[in-house]
Amino acid sequence: MSIEKIAVLGGGQMGAGIAEAAASRGISVALIKATPGPSDKAKAGIEKGLGRLVEKGKLSADDAGAIVSRITFTDDLNAAADADLFVESIVEDIAIKKQKFAEADKIVKAGGILASNTSTLCIGDMQAATERSDRFIGLHFFNPATMMKLVEVIPTDSTDASVVADAVAFVETIGKTPVLVKDRTGFIVNRLLTPYMCDAIRCLEDGLADIAGIDTAMQLGANHPMGPLSLADYIGLDIVNAMSENLFEAFGKDYMAPPALLKKLVAAGTLGRKTKLGFYDYSERPPVPNKELG
Numbered sequence: 001m002s003i004e005k006i007a008v009l010g011g012g013q014m015g016a017g018i019a020e021a022a023a024s025r026g027i028s029v030a031l032i033k034a035t036p037g038p039s040d041k042a043k044a045g046i047e048k049g050l051g052r053l054v055e056k057g058k059l060s061a062d063d064a065g066a067i068v069s070r071i072t073f074t075d076d077l078n079a080a081a082d083a084d085l086f087v088e089s090i091v092e093d094i095a096i097k098k099q100k101f102a103e104a105d106k107i108v109k110a111g112g113i114l115a116s117n118t119s120t121l122c123i124g125d126m127q128a129a130t131e132r133s134d135r136f137i138g139l140h141f142f143n144p145a146t147m148m149k150l151v152e153v154i155p156t157d158s159t160d161a162s163v164v165a166d167a168v169a170f171v172e173t174i175g176k177t178p179v180l181v182k183d184r185t186g187f188i189v190n191r192l193l194t195p196y197m198c199d200a201i202r203c204l205e206d207g208l209a210d211i212a213g214i215d216t217a218m219q220l221g222a223n224h225p226m227g228p229l230s231l232a233d234y235i236g237l238d239i240v241n242a243m244s245e246n247l248f249e250a251f252g253k254d255y256m257a258p259p260a261l262l263k264k265l266v267a268a269g270t271l272g273r274k275t276k277l278g279f280y281d282y283s284e285r286p287p288v289p290n291k292e293l294g
């Protein structure tokens with residue numbers, strides 16, 4: 001089956017990014033907002049990002065308009081009814097995701113594929129909330145979804161081979177590279193990357209160096225494009241915390257558990273870039289290390 005129309009549930013940073021990435025390659029998208037609040041935020045964010053590309057001469061204004069026109073912005077889950085592929089990208093909470101999948105299962109057409117963009121939850125757990133285990137798969141995008149080339153493709157033991165093939169073809173159609181991974185918490189990238197970010201936070205807790213020092217060391221010493229604390233802010237500290245908790249629960253290794261400082265920041269609503277404060281203060285240009293954290 002060729003995937004020509006998708007529905008994305010969740011208009012947060014990843015959901016909006018996935019919608020834009022697909023619409024940029026000619027796919028029709030219903031971007032479905034999952035929580036109450038102003039409905040134009042995702043649209044405004046996508047338009048702003050495309051506007052920057054137009055300003056830089058990387059995209060014509062007509063093409064930017066065409067991308068936005070391929071996306072229907074709605075808060076009605078029924079907009080997923082005729083989707084070939086439904087991609088869930090809401091808060092990293094298994095109970096909420098299961099509930100939404102149970103609802104979507106009743107709405108999305110019989111031949112449609114259900115997929116989750118979870119970072120660390122098990123695909124099999126979500127699949128069990130639906131009556132189409134054979135048409136359920138993980139499609140793990142990376143942030144920003146418009147730029148990052150990798151998509152981890154995670155079939156379970158019950159996923160039909162044709163669904164895997166269709167999902168791989170879709171990922172390639174939108175210009176990304178699929179890597180097949182088994183359904184184990186964290187898949188490949190987050191199983192390796194989350195403990196690394198948590199260890200960087202522990203280095204800060206230990207007073208090994210300051211925020212800028214830790215990030216500069218890894219940028220210049222390991223040739224990483226971004227230091228681990230900047231990266232955690234970029235991903236969202238709530239997401240990093242949830243990934244860390246899920247990895248610890250799955251594998252029971254101390255080094256995977258969230259550090260106290262991460263938990264404290266998340267409890268205070270200090271979530272990184274999206275709240276303008278994390279390890280860095282994004283109200284300043286360029287961002288400066290958060291003075292409260294030394």
Ligand SMILES: NC(=O)c1ccc[n+]([C@@H]2O[C@H](COP(=O)([O-])OP(=O)(O)OC[C@H]3O[C@@H](n4cnc5c(N)ncnc54)[C@H](O)[C@@H]3O)[C@@H](O)[C@H]2O)c1
Pocket residue numbers: 009010011012013014015033034035089090091092093096117118119120140141142143234235236239
């Ligand atoms: N941030 C990343 O780098 C990244 C990368 C890959 C995958 N993911 C995964 O993508 C998913 C979304 O993450 P994000 O970074 O876009 O987060 P975000 O905070 O930007 O967006 C969260 C989304 O969840 C919805 N939501 C919040 N509470 C809800 C509730 N009670 N019921 C239903 N929906 C609710 C919000 O409306 C919003 O659409 C998560 O599963 C995350 O693990 C994140």
